[in-house]
Amino acid sequence: MADSYSFMQEQYTKILKTYLEEKNEIGLYQAQQFSKKVLENQISPEEVVSLHIEALEHFFPDLPQGARDSFDFLIEIMMGYGMAYREHQILRDKQKELESEINVAASMQQTFLPDEIPEMDTLDVGVISVPASKMSGDYYHFVKDDNDCIGVAIADIIGKGVPAALCMSMIKYAMDSLPEQRLQPGALLENLNRVVEQNVASNMFITMMYGSYDSRVHHFYYSGAGHEPGFYYNKAEDSFEELYAKGLVLGLNRDTQFREYHKKVEPGDFIVLLSDGVTECRTDDGFIEREEITRLIRQYSDLSAQEIVDNVFYQLEKLQGFRLRDDFSLIILRRKV
Amino acid sequence: MSVQSNVEVHSEWGIVSARQAGRNLAKELGFGGVDQARFTTAISELARNIYLYAEQGEIIIETVENSRITGVQRGLKITARDRGPGIKSIREVMEDGYTTSGGLGAGLPGVKRLMDEFDIDSVTGEGTEITAIKWLR
Missing domain, CATH: 1.10.1240.30 (KaiA/RbsU domain)
Known part of the structure; x- marks a missing residue:
């Protein structure tokens, strides 16, 4: 010196x-x-x-x-x-x-998410999940069983960053340790709710939507725990409807029951699951409307499910000046013809 | 033979006296302007800690020598001693960015960086002793 x-x-x-x-x-x-x-x-x-x-x-x-x-x-x-x-x-x-x-x-956390999306003859699946900063509080999960039934979970830990990420790792292990045989969505959430209630600080909450798609008969069963409603696209009527499931957030009350909902999925119909980072996109004029998201999805609906989610993400990212304020996850499951 | 200077610190006058004693010795020993200022600032910060948190204590400044292959190295040593409440978690106060008085860059880690050697001992309820040496370059 x-x-x-x-x-x-x-x-x-x-x-x-x-x-x-x-x-x-x-x-x-x-x-x-x-x-x-x-x-x-x-x-x-x-x-x-x-x-x-x-x-x-x-x-x-x-x-x-x-x-x-x-x-x-x-x-x-x-x-x-x-x-x-x-x-x-x-x-x-x-x-x-x-x-x-x-x-x-953050790279460790990436290993918690599925490395590949399930490929099936009956379903076209698209997923995108992008953290606002390095660590994510969003989680998604796929399981496929021998009967070609596919389980899909999307969860959002209230909060962001490292605390949310730590909490997410627990959700992953809790889901991995669920019983082998396929659970119905309601029962699965009840199970997870008990784990969360026991193991997570009382000021942390997790919202989740879990669905099970039986591709032999094309029925979709789902339940929700305070999660942002998704969308259901009806091809025949060319219309979107809310995919809402009533239920308390995970971790609030040990004995919460979760109602199960059901949809008969026709060819070309699709299910949209999302985290609140999608609907709570903020522009200078305030939050975007949910209609903005369905409009974007419709705009790209001729593309594959993966291309739809990629494009919707790009457009919404652009709308916010390429700065995400919340973790962003979007999943589309479309019944092939 | 070592030169020593003891200053009681129980008011801001004490802080100034300690600074003065330190500056005189630093000048005598041949420290440059910047190093004089650094040494004096270290004394100031340590004396201020005594004044603010222990109310009473002393600052001792003395010359020290260290035999090296390259010859005898001379330096100045500050001892700041008080019978105050002591420091509960030394590790915390030695951590950068930890501030109790909202000061910028100062605090004990700041003093440590101004000096070449730094040592701290504290017993809760008994007091604190900090010694720090700056060698003549």
């Missing part, structure tokens, strides 16, 4: 001399460039004052004593900045460390 100081000293004296002689903008530009170098070399503010007084004494050996002394005063004033500067550097390193830790956690 002593070396870089004496090197900087030499440089500073040189450019200051040029400036004092020519007093032009080039000299000031050099000073501006030098200030970057000063930061690069981690020279603190009080040292810059010291650079200045040393150069000054060099040019003006007869500097009045009062002027000289005033720099001791200035150095003292700069001490606070110097201390803040050094603290800032350390906090910046700390932040980098935290960030890399969060990156590791």
